Amino acid sequence: MKNxxxxxxxxxxxxxxxxxxxxxxxxxxxxQQILVEAGYNLFxxxxxxxxxxxxxxxxxxxxxxxxxxxxxxxxxxxxxxQSFSRFQQxxxxxxxxEFVLPTHQGRAAERLLFGVIVKPGxxxxxxxxxxxxxxxxEQSGAEAIDLVIAEGRxxxxxxxxxxxxxxxxxxxxxxxxxxEIPCGMLTxxxxxxxxxxxxxxxxxxxxxxxxxxxxxxxxxxxxxxxNSYLIKLREQNQGSRTVKDIAQETFSLADGCLMSGKxxxxxxxxxxxxxxxxxWLPALRASLILTEGFPTYGGxxxxxxxxxxxxxxxxxxxxxxxxxxxxxxxxAAGLNALGIPTMQPAGGHAVxxxxxxxxTHLPPEHLPGQALVCEMFLAEGIRSCxxxxxxxxxxxxxxxxxxxxxxxxxxxxxxxxTQSHFDYILEGMAEIAARKERIRGLKISWEPPxxxxxxxxxxxx
Ligand code: F0G
Numbered sequence: 001m002k003n004x005x006x007x008x009x010x011x012x013x014x015x016x017x018x019x020x021x022x023x024x025x026x027x028x029x030x031x032q033q034i035l036v037e038a039g040y041n042l043f044x045x046x047x048x049x050x051x052x053x054x055x056x057x058x059x060x061x062x063x064x065x066x067x068x069x070x071x072x073x074x075x076x077x078x079x080x081x082q083s084f085s086r087f088q089q090x091x092x093x094x095x096x097x098e099f100v101l102p103t104h105q106g107r108a109a110e111r112l113l114f115g116v117i118v119k120p121g122x123x124x125x126x127x128x129x130x131x132x133x134x135x136x137x138e139q140s141g142a143e144a145i146d147l148v149i150a151e152g153r154x155x156x157x158x159x160x161x162x163x164x165x166x167x168x169x170x171x172x173x174x175x176x177x178x179x180e181i182p183c184g185m186l187t188x189x190x191x192x193x194x195x196x197x198x199x200x201x202x203x204x205x206x207x208x209x210x211x212x213x214x215x216x217x218x219x220x221x222x223x224x225x226x227n228s229y230l231i232k233l234r235e236q237n238q239g240s241r242t243v244k245d246i247a248q249e250t251f252s253l254a255d256g257c258l259m260s261g262k263x264x265x266x267x268x269x270x271x272x273x274x275x276x277x278x279x280w281l282p283a284l285r286a287s288l289i290l291t292e293g294f295p296t297y298g299g300x301x302x303x304x305x306x307x308x309x310x311x312x313x314x315x316x317x318x319x320x321x322x323x324x325x326x327x328x329x330x331x332a333a334g335l336n337a338l339g340i341p342t343m344q345p346a347g348g349h350a351v352x353x354x355x356x357x358x359x360t361h362l363p364p365e366h367l368p369g370q371a372l373v374c375e376m377f378l379a380e381g382i383r384s385c386x387x388x389x390x391x392x393x394x395x396x397x398x399x400x401x402x403x404x405x406x407x408x409x410x411x412x413x414x415x416x417x418t419q420s421h422f423d424y425i426l427e428g429m430a431e432i433a434a435r436k437e438r439i440r441g442l443k444i445s446w447e448p449p450x451x452x453x454x455x456x457x458x459x460x461x
Contacts, residue, residue: 011326013418014319018065023051024381031378039457040374040442042383051381052417052425057349059105059262059269060413064314067266067307074303079294083302087309094244094312095251097274099281101288102298102305106222106260106271107132112292113218113258113273114140116283117182125173126185126220127152127165128192133185133220133258142182147173152193155343155354155405160234161199162345163190163227165206174213184210187220188227188250195223195328195347197230200238200246207253217253222260222271224250226348229321244316263349266311266414270304320415324348327412327422334426338433349411355388356406359439364389364402366441366461372408374458375439380428385409390444391453 026034026049038044047053053060075081088100103109110133118124120141127148129137134144149166151159165186174181186206190196210217228246231238238246251257255277261270273284285295292299300308314320325348332346335353343352355368362368369388376382388406395401432439442458 010419011322013415014317014323015064015415024048025051026381028378031381035374035377039445040370040460041453041456041458042373042377042385043454045377045383049381050377050383052421053383054350054410054412055383055385057263057411057413058260059267060416061262061266061268061311062413062415063266063268063307064310064415066314067310070306070310071303074301074306076302078297080296081302081305083305083309084296087305090309090312091272091274094247095257095274096248097251097256097276099275099278101273101284101295102300103271103273103288103292104299105262105269106220106258107136108292108299109258109260109271109273110136111139112284112287113183113280114142115287116280118142119182122180122182123173123177124181124183124185125170127163127187127190127198129185130187130191130220133187145173146192148190148193152190152196155194155352155407156341156357158344160197160345161202161230162196163188163193163198164202165198167202167205167209170206171209171212174209174215178213178215181213181215183216183218183255185218185220186254189223189230189348191223191349194343194352195226195350197227197234197348199235200231200249201235203250203253216255219251219254219257220259221251221257222263222265223348224257224259225264225315225321226324228316229318229325230348233325242316243318243321247316261308261311264312264315265308266315267304267308270300270308272298324414327417330419331410331412331422331426334422335429338426338430340429340433343407351410351412352387353408353410354406355386355408358433359436361437362439362441364393364406365400365443367406367443367458368441369406369408370442370458371439374442375432376408376429379432380425382410382425385411386453390456395444395447 074083091100118140122142125145128146129144137144147166147169149164151157152162228243256275261267328346332342332351341354341357355372359368369386370390389403392403441461445459447456
């Protein structure tokens with residue numbers, strides 16, 4: 001009898017490569033010298049010395065031929081350009097929001113919105129606020145409150161939607177502070193919580209609560225396509241819908257969004273605010289003109305609007321999303337098979353290695369995350385980012401205070417690396433795992449007064 005079941009096949013990169021860039025390969029001793037000169041801080045290493053750059057998935061996408069083509073026909077008129085019309089149409093079609101304001105990137109959208117709607121002493125809840133969102137809220141004198149579910153705070157715990165909001169806590173919070181909440185937020189996917197998705201059921205629940213208290217609901221939507229695809233894969237009764245349909249329902253549940261186009265916009269720069277209603281519009285436009293640019297370009301060249309417009313459509317192609325989500329699950333499974341623990345399950349855009357559980361011979365004060373970041377650079381030329389005691393720990397009266405977790409984030413640029421790159425990296429990670437006891441700890445030798453992970457210098461202990 002003929003087997004009609006589809007054959008399980010390797011998920012491949014659903015594109016062919018038209019333009020390439022060489023990968024720099026340095027020797028371990030060359031990297032050792034570079035690392036010492038950079039004070040063991042990968043933010044201070046030049047990109048030309050990095051073979052695989054997993055510092056961020058933001059602004060690092062490879063653009064398509066269609067995006068580059070659209071850039072060539074951009075209309076660079078100061079006001080009312082056709083590029084803006086096309087961009088606005090794309091955003092309206094995707095989100096259903098009438099009012100679209102371009103900005104140069106996500107944090108500019110944050111600064112504009114909070115600058116207009118926030119007064120000192122107010123509070124803005126979310127599952128987890130991203131660092132710049134939190135900083136912009138605090139800069140306006142308000143408080144950023146994280147209400148992710150308990151599972152979202154436990155790296156080893158398996159849960160399909162660890163980005164979900166704790167609805168009971170949200171309801172109680174809104175009841176208590178109703179008049180002090182200028183808007184309520186939700187980050188999809190939840191980057192700070194490990195790139196974890198939020199279920200459609202939870203988004204509906206969040207919308208209902210904000211509506212009940214008359215609080216405008218604003219999505220931080222920069223990874224909306226990855227979130228929608230994970231809903232299609234994991235949530236009951238969602239498997240037969242298109243990702244675009246799920247994304248459109250997601251947006252329809254909120255009153256507006258803040259967007260960094262540098263993630264699921266598949267662009268190297270750009271962002272926007274989009275809103276259902278116009279009540280904040282005059283003030284937002286005035287502030288936009290003052291600091292970003294005229295409302296039909298918002299600090300971008302029209303060619304950037306074109307790239308973003310095409311990117312926002314391409315990102316919903318399901319073969320692309322299948323490949324995109326396979327990247328992080330493939331890497332997480334490969335690392336786990338080598339005994340390297342990662343946050344479970346893999347997130348949409350990144351894998352987070354649990355350095356505390358992997359390098360058990362290093363106590364937190366010997367900075368296991370930063371030690372692993374440095375070893376992966378020395379051995380493989382990988383650039384990753386410590387999210388642990390360097391980023392969130394403190395030194396108080398000369399005494400070390402560790403962070404709750406010691407994570408290392410490998411964030412994957414979109415459409416940039418192929419499966420053979422990841423296989424090569426996993427071969428090297430096997431070697432690191434085999435000699436992990438020999439990895440030496442680090443200590444901070446110099447640190448600035450704040451945001452120390454960017455510029456601190458370290459030495460081997
Ligand atoms: N919101 C989220 C959830 C983000 O992840 C980021 C940026 C922003 C807002 C700000 O957008 O960079 O365009 O100003 N995340 C990057 C990262 C920087 O590496 O995770 P932006």
